[in-house]
Amino acid sequence: MTRPAPALLKPRKTPQQTRSAATIGAIHEATIQVLLAEGAGRLTTTRVAERAGVSVGTMYQYYPHKQALLYAIVDRHLQTIMDAMMAAAERLTGSDLAVVAEGLATAWLDAKTADMVASRAIYAIASDFDLTEVMARGMKLMTNVIATLLAAAPDARFARRDAVAFMLAAMLGGSVRVVMESSPTDEDFACLRQELPRACHAYLVAANGVADR
Amino acid sequence: MTRPAPALLKPRKTPQQTRSAATIGAIHEATIQVLLAEGAGRLTTTRVAERAGVSVGTMYQYYPHKQALLYAIVDRHLQTIMDAMMAAAERLTGSDLAVVAEGLATAWLDAKTADMVASRAIYAIASDFDLTEVMARGMKLMTNVIATLLAAAPDARFARRDAVAFMLAAMLGGSVRVVMESSPTDEDFACLRQELPRACHAYLVAANGVADR
DNA sequence: GAAAGATATGAAGAATCATTCAGATTAGGA
DNA sequence: TCCTAATCTGAATGATTCTTCATATCTTTC
16 A cells, blocks of 8 residues: 555664664654654654654664664564464463463453553554554464464364454454553453453354354 | 534535535545555645645635544544444344344444445544544444443343443454454455354353353 | 774755645626 | 626645765774
């Protein structure tokens, strides 16, 4: 939609001294802060640099353009979340559906709330930067992870396992996102934390067939 | 039900001749087209005007600024969706949980796919324009509608009806959104259409049973 | 401690964009 | 037909933004 440019999105140079590593960290941090404090529309290179306590030029030392910076941040976030889910999946492999459902929901909530600040900020980037592709990738990945998990559950006998995995991925990702995006109260969160596992569980059991008394 | 429109976001003048009504329609249409074709980052007043076949000045005759235009479009979309859901709710009042669950899911999917072009475009605006408030309002509205429906279901005896309504709203809104945002195939849609009603049904039944065991 | 390389600076250039307004064009009634 | 109000025009304005590059400062290495 917007701009593909995969090669151009990579960082310009890799840090070699500790100094520059700290700089990059500060820039990342500042980007998220600006995003949350001022909104994506006011996310400018100057503002980020200012907040990070560095010069604009410094940022261009590491990223060829603004998009590359945004891409790096989104990518890192996605990676973090995915790592957490992979770990959860490994831990849950071979468990019963009930355990899998609750485990997945809890792991997802944990991962998202742990990185919530970044999460909320990132949901707002969609403008200068096309998130569609990244989101689609994440969605597909999650679906696969879940499908594998379902295949390994001893009490699973789904007619259409992939469809169920797809729906579960949409359910997890979507509900948490929607809630996060709408300035949720603590109560909203508590509610989600209680109900989401139940919903996942109920759906999995129902989809698994009536033979489950 | 969309009253709290900030004063500054309201249209500047109301069309009085058929000519101008057509112009406004063209501008709305063009905005969505530009949004889909070029992305939110390249959504400029000039581009919209050009695509609509009018002058930039014309747009400023009806909207005091770009944000007002965006707001109008988002608001109109939300209104459309909400009207559809209200109608569905009325139709479903007094039905059993099974009927309510499936009816809600189907109505939501119908409404979203009917206006899918606008839907997808709007999901991309979040930048120049803070959708948080609008989304939060929509979420709250949906939750209330669902809660009322649940209260009217003869076989319902939820311990925490509001929590269930909240979760169901998040489930509906979120899953459809996530799927729509990730360049879905027809197959993905078919899948959602089949599984979402099931998921809603399963959750409602499960949440209803837990209450008095 | 001095050269070499890495990192940081920030004013200046070039591009883009939202918004205005004075004047042209068009529609509808008398 | 003619007049008035509604509608439209689009170059000009001013503000904001991304990006560059010549220069300065710091680190490491020998």
